[in-house]
Amino acid sequence: MSQFAINLLFVGASFALYIGIAIWARAGSTKDFYVAGGGVHPITNGMATAADWMSAASFISMAGLLASGGYANSTFLMGWTGGYVILAMLLAPYLRKFGKFTVPDFIGDRFYSNTARLVAVICLVVASITYVIGQMTGAGVAFSRFLEVSNTWGIWIAAFIVFLYAVFGGMKGITYTQVAQYIVLIIAYTIPAVFISLELTGNPIPGLGLFSTHTESGVPLLAKLDDVINALGFRDYTADVDNKLNMVLFTLSLMVGTAGLPHVIIRFFTVPKVADARWSAGWALVFIALLYLTAPAVGSMARLNLMTTVYPEMAGQVENYDEAASNPILYEERPEWVRTWEETGLITYTDKNDDGRIQVYNDGNEAFADTAEQRGWAGSELVVNNDILVLANPEIANLPSWVIGLIAAGGIAAALSTAAGLLLAISSAISHDLIKTMINPRISEKGEMLAARISMAGAILLATYLGLNPPGFAAQTVALAFGIAGASLFPVLMMGIFSKRVNNKGAVAGMLTGLGTTLLYIFTYLGWLFIPGTNMLANTPDNWIFGISPLSFGAVGAIFNFAVAFAVSSVTEEPPQEIQDLVESVRYPKGAGVATGH
Amino acid sequence: MADDKANAAAYWKANVRLITGCLIVWALVSYGCAILLRPLLAGIPVGGTDLGFWFAQQGSILTFIGIIFFYAWKMNRLDKQFGLGE
Numbered sequence: 001m002s003q004f005a006i007n008l009l010f011v012g013a014s015f016a017l018y019i020g021i022a023i024w025a026r027a028g029s030t031k032d033f034y035v036a037g038g039g040v041h042p043i044t045n046g047m048a049t050a051a052d053w054m055s056a057a058s059f060i061s062m063a064g065l066l067a068s069g070g071y072a073n074s075t076f077l078m079g080w081t082g083g084y085v086i087l088a089m090l091l092a093p094y095l096r097k098f099g100k101f102t103v104p105d106f107i108g109d110r111f112y113s114n115t116a117r118l119v120a121v122i123c124l125v126v127a128s129i130t131y132v133i134g135q136m137t138g139a140g141v142a143f144s145r146f147l148e149v150s151n152t153w154g155i156w157i158a159a160f161i162v163f164l165y166a167v168f169g170g171m172k173g174i175t176y177t178q179v180a181q182y183i184v185l186i187i188a189y190t191i192p193a194v195f196i197s198l199e200l201t202g203n204p205i206p207g208l209g210l211f212s213t214h215t216e217s218g219v220p221l222l223a224k225l226d227d228v229i230n231a232l233g234f235r236d237y238t239a240d241v242d243n244k245l246n247m248v249l250f251t252l253s254l255m256v257g258t259a260g261l262p263h264v265i266i267r268f269f270t271v272p273k274v275a276d277a278r279w280s281a282g283w284a285l286v287f288i289a290l291l292y293l294t295a296p297a298v299g300s301m302a303r304l305n306l307m308t309t310v311y312p313e314m315a316g317q318v319e320n321y322d323e324a325a326s327n328p329i330l331y332e333e334r335p336e337w338v339r340t341w342e343e344t345g346l347i348t349y350t351d352k353n354d355d356g357r358i359q360v361y362n363d364g365n366e367a368f369a370d371t372a373e374q375r376g377w378a379g380s381e382l383v384v385n386n387d388i389l390v391l392a393n394p395e396i397a398n399l400p401s402w403v404i405g406l407i408a409a410g411g412i413a414a415a416l417s418t419a420a421g422l423l424l425a426i427s428s429a430i431s432h433d434l435i436k437t438m439i440n441p442r443i444s445e446k447g448e449m450l451a452a453r454i455s456m457a458g459a460i461l462l463a464t465y466l467g468l469n470p471p472g473f474a475a476q477t478v479a480l481a482f483g484i485a486g487a488s489l490f491p492v493l494m495m496g497i498f499s500k501r502v503n504n505k506g507a508v509a510g511m512l513t514g515l516g517t518t519l520l521y522i523f524t525y526l527g528w529l530f531i532p533g534t535n536m537l538a539n540t541p542d543n544w545i546f547g548i549s550p551l552s553f554g555a556v557g558a559i560f561n562f563a564v565a566f567a568v569s570s571v572t573e574e575p576p577q578e579i580q581d582l583v584e585s586v587r588y589p590k591g592a593g594v595a596t597g598h
Numbered sequence: 599m600a601d602d603k604a605n606a607a608a609y610w611k612a613n614v615r616l617i618t619g620c621l622i623v624w625a626l627v628s629y630g631c632a633i634l635l636r637p638l639l640a641g642i643p644v645g646g647t648d649l650g651f652w653f654a655q656q657g658s659i660l661t662f663i664g665i666i667f668f669y670a671w672k673m674n675r676l677d678k679q680f681g682l683g684e
Contacts (some may be wrong), residue, residue: 074654078628079657085624088666089617093673207656211645238628238647240636247633273684275677278670285666289659296655498614587610588682 003340003401007146010405011412014184015161015519018177018416020407022165027288040175042276046283048175049267051182053080053284054291055131055418056138059185060411061474063393064386066299067306070237072247074296076475079251081285081292081481083258087282091259091490092268094497094586096277103425103489104433110496112579113504114438119511121429123488126263126515127481128422131261133530134477135162135422136467139415141387141474144344146408151345152468158415159464164458166420167453175270177363178421181413186290188410192394192403193294196301199397206297214304216316228314231321232307232361233368237300243547250479253554257482260490262429263421274589302389305396307399309335310360310382326375328357337395338382346385353378388474412485419460426459427452471530476551480522487514491561500580502569510565518557522550609680616672622664627653627661 001009040048058080065073089276103124108117120191136155139162144154190206197209201221214224225237241247258264267284270276308315313324341347349358353376362368363380391411394403431451437441443451470477488511495502495510502510526545527534537543539550548556574580585591631639636650644652677683 071651071654074632074651077655078632078658080629081662083622085620085662085665089620089669210655211647211652222646222651224646226646238651240650244633248629251628251633275670275674275683278666278673282663282666282670285663289663292659293656584606588606588615589677589684590682591684 001096001401004096004146004148005402006347006401006405007408010409012144014409014413017180017184018165018413019086019386021177021180022376024176025471030048031460033551040270040272040277042271043092043283044175044179045267045271045276045280046285047287048178049264049280049284050287051178051413051417052267053264053418054182054185054414055474055478056135056142056415057475057478058291058295059189059414060138060141060390061134061387061476061478063295063297063299063302065473066296066387067303067389067477068386070235070300071239072241075247075250075254075294076479077292080258081154081288082251083255084099084281084285084288086255087259087264087268088285090494091265091497092277092281093274093589095265095493096268097274097586097589099269101266102433103265103493104429105437106496107489107492107507108433108437110579110582111502111504111507112491112509112576116492116504116507116511117433117438119508119515120489120492121433123484123511123515124429125426125459125486126519127257127260127485128262128426129459129466130484131478131481132419132422132426132459133467133470134474134481135415135419136464137470137477138387138474139412139419140467141344141346141385142391142408142411142415144346145388146339148340148343154344154463155467158412159460162416162419163460164459165416166423166456178417182287182415185410185413185417185476186287188413189291189390190294192397192399192407193298193301195399195403196305196393196397197297200304206301207293208299210297218317221304222300225300227318227321228260228304228307228311231314231325232311233365233372237303243541246544246547246549246552249555250552253483253486253552253558254479256486256490256558257479258486259553260485260488260493261482262417262425262489265493266425266428286366293346298390298393299534302393305393306384306389308431309362309396310358322371322375323370325361328359330356332356334358335396337392340395341384341388341392344386344388348383350381352381358382370518423459427456430455466530469530469532471526479551480526483522483551483557484515484518485555487518487557487561491558491565495562497563497583499566501574502565502574503575505555505572506565506567506569509568510561513564514557514561517560518553521545521553521557525550527549535548539557569589604608605680606682609676609682612676612680616669616676620669623661624665627658632658 062076064398104117107120138153139158140155143157144151193206194204197206198204200208201212202212202215203209203212214221217224222238270278271277311325311328313327318324338347358381359377360382361380394407431448435451438446490509492507524536525539541547632654639649642649
């Protein structure tokens with residue numbers, strides 16, 4: 001059987017499973033559509049949250065970024081897990097007690113203002129659509145490779161499937177399909193990682209293998225990797241970063257973003273009790289950690305494998321790296337996986353020095369330019385898109401073809417599950433918070449469902465269109481979404497619970513400040529609405545204010561949000577007594593009913 | 599009624615104290631050991647690199663899990679102790 005047929009078989013079988021579950025659990029009422037009837041066990045919910053959470057960014061893109069950035073990109077690992085700590089302690093249990101099922105519901109009620117509700121809807125939609133752009137980018141990579149079509153077609157096919165899937169499922173379908181998706185994606189991610197870790201270090205647990213000895217050379221794996229990439233002019237994989245401020249802010253942005261993202265928060269409305277919301281966050285993190293503890297191993301080992309594929313003499317014990325570097329493989333003899341990925345346009349080769357061999361090195365490193373010239377190199381010849389690394393990983397390591405099919409199914413599951421969860425959050429914000437609560441309270445259930453589906457379709461079209469020219473790799477685009485959510489929604493949610501003094505005016509001013517400053521900063525460097533060429537400053541560290549990258553700005557936006565909300569509230573009147581009582585009541589689990597929306 | 603109020607206030611205070619403690623550990627492993635204090639931990643070797651690197655890519659995540667379960671367990675006890683559980 002050809003690889004193409006095997007991929008199709010795995011992807012097809014996993015789809016049949018999800019669709020089967022979606023039909024079996026088809027949403028009946030609007031309440032089922034949003035919160036799965038409020039009766040999901042914490043472990044089940046944790047697993048579904050993990051699937052919801054781990055998107056194309058985590059599955060497909062993150063290890064690639066770790067591979068290229070090394071230690072500096074640990075921010076993704078810490079940021080996307082540490083957010084759960086804040087979520088579990090500062091938001092989840094209280095929002096569960098509050099008992100409505102959308103984020104704008106809480107903000108609108110707590111800040112007794114439809115303006116606050118509207119601003120929350122806007123923040124939610126902007127953050128979620130940015131997030132979906134990242135998913136489309138990632139899903140596009142996966143589909144283009146496995147269906148052997150161009151990247152653009154890959155994105156459109158992904159859009160179509162996500163749409164069908166989210167529109168017919170609703171939350172209940174999604175909760176159980178997401179459990180299935182979690183299982184598919186975690187198996188798909190860990191199996192190749194275990195094989196590769198065994199191959200390179202003899203340790204079956206990738207997270208331990210990362211710190212073990214590289215069998216072939218007898219030196220620690222990370223030291224080996226540092227040596228190899230050093231010989232090619234790259235920074236050490238483990239090198240410390242100079243700009244610690246940016247690293248701290250970036251990590252913080254991802255953390256508060258995690259706690260501010262509506263599709264994750266919504267998950268905690270679906271557990272039966274407040275205590276379960278706390279456990280649920282813990283279980284979610286356990287399931288997420290299985291992937292996150294493996295990702296750095298996947299990234300570093302894939303990078304080592306990639307380099308030793310190009311420079312076979314670097315694999316074993318190397319006396320002289322200069323000599324080993326002089327003998328890269330011939331382009332004609334390139335492995336099969338390079339050929340197949342070339343077809344997608346995500347790997348490109350140009351023989352700059354006409355020697356018929358493949359040279360890969362850091363041609364942006366001026367200190368290395370002399371060495372490169374001596375070796376007769378005229379520029380790095382192979383451009384490998386970061387986002388393909390995880391998907392190509394089993395092929396690079398020569399694993400059997402069923403593993404490749406499995407990873408195809410896993411990558412697609414990751415992108416689908418998150419995109420569907422986000423679309424659900426967008427559609428419920430529009431149909432429920434905007435239309436039913438604010439515009440037409442008498443809308444029928446049928447009308448509300450219809451509005452939900454139309455807004456899903458609109459959101460996905462927009463995100464797909466923007467995904468064709470994404471503002472970065474999947475994980476970077478997603479990081480922007482986190483910045484936006486963290487700067488706009490997280491601070492008001494937290495203040496709504498922990499402060500009785502913050503009032504409607506403070507919340508609205510805070511959210512607008514957080515959203516406004518963050519978007520302004522991002523668009524200045526990445527272009528208005530991410531349209532290429534419309535940026536006002538080049539996106540380089542020299543131009544960033546205090547060296548803060550657009551990806552890290554969410555944390556600063558959040559600080560502005562807090563400051564403005566407190567300042568405005570302190571000069572305006574106290575919230576009315578019934579609101580203070582409401583705050584009081586969300587603080588205690590006693591008397592929590594099931595989540596309601598009517 | 600006054601007792602209820604005092605009880606509720608004490609519960610909330612205990613919760614905030616617990617959260618503060620947990621957040622200190624949370625910040626210490628991630629922003630501390632993994633980022634800002636990494637140069638200080640550079641002398642402690644871990645498999646070809648240093649302890650700060652291990653915290654950044656493994657240790658902080660493991661600690662986060664520990665924190666959440668500890669908080670959940672402790673809070674569920676507080677709920678019972680103050681009679682404010684469900």
